[in-house]
Amino acid sequence: MDLFNQNPMANLLPYEGTVILHGNIYTIAEANTLFKTLFEEIEWENDQAYIMGKHIITKRKVAWYANESYDYTYSNVTKRALVWTPTLLKIKEKVEQTTGLTFNSCLLNLYHDGSEGMAWHSDNEKALRVSTDIASVSFGAERKFSFKHKTSKEKIDVFLSHGSLLMMQGTTQEYWLHRLPPTKKVQKPRINLTFRTIQYTN
Numbered sequence: 001m002d003l004f005n006q007n008p009m010a011n012l013l014p015y016e017g018t019v020i021l022h023g024n025i026y027t028i029a030e031a032n033t034l035f036k037t038l039f040e041e042i043e044w045e046n047d048q049a050y051i052m053g054k055h056i057i058t059k060r061k062v063a064w065y066a067n068e069s070y071d072y073t074y075s076n077v078t079k080r081a082l083v084w085t086p087t088l089l090k091i092k093e094k095v096e097q098t099t100g101l102t103f104n105s106c107l108l109n110l111y112h113d114g115s116e117g118m119a120w121h122s123d124n125e126k127a128l129r130v131s132t133d134i135a136s137v138s139f140g141a142e143r144k145f146s147f148k149h150k151t152s153k154e155k156i157d158v159f160l161s162h163g164s165l166l167m168m169q170g171t172t173q174e175y176w177l178h179r180l181p182p183t184k185k186v187q188k189p190r191i192n193l194t195f196r197t198i199q200y201t202n
């Protein structure tokens with residue numbers, strides 16, 4: 001037995017965090033249908049932010065859905081969460097069954113092609129967070145997703161395929177950054193859903 005053969009359910013991080021790739025939780029046919037439905041039904045908007053006084057509008061599109069409609073402020077822009085669509089609820093239930101965890105909100109990102117990505121960051125907005133577990137579901141073009149340790153700078157790459165589930169847990173956000181690097185190799189769109197547990201008051 002090759003002990004170094006990658007077990008897809010093993011922790012991909014060597015220390016100070018837990019990242020588990022569950023692999024594909026949907027068949028290609030199911031994932032195709034979900035991609036199409038999300039592409040058409042989600043209320044996609046360009047993301048906006050004020051970063052160092054500059055108003056930034058991304059090409060990448062985003063949407064927030066949650067158990068309740070509520071306002072939240074992120075990068076100095078106030079946004080309103082939308083209430084789950086039936087498709088999102090079905091995906092949330094599948095993720096909850098697979099992981100044994102529960103989530104109350106979801107950030108969706110639509111990358112039209114490989115020229116769009118997301119820069120190094122960690123998802124640790126303290127005001128919002130009650131749990132650090134994040135479930136990431138991907139549809140469409142396969143893309144590389146990278147982790148970088150905040151002090152050692154060690155890098156770990158993983159490929160996120162059509163219908164796959166990746167879990168980021170424990171101290172991952174505290175000690176590691178992640179990003180979706182842009183790439184010239186990908187011409188097709190990708191949709192990513194990150195299910196989170198956030199504390200909201202309204």
Ligand SMILES: O=C(O)CCC(=O)C(=O)O
Nearest residue numbers: 107109118123180192194
């Ligand atoms: O598109 C992805 O795979 C990751 C998105 C992400 O990191 C985020 O929404 O915080």
Ligand SMILES: [Fe+2]
Nearest residue numbers: 121122123178
């Ligand atoms: Fe993130």
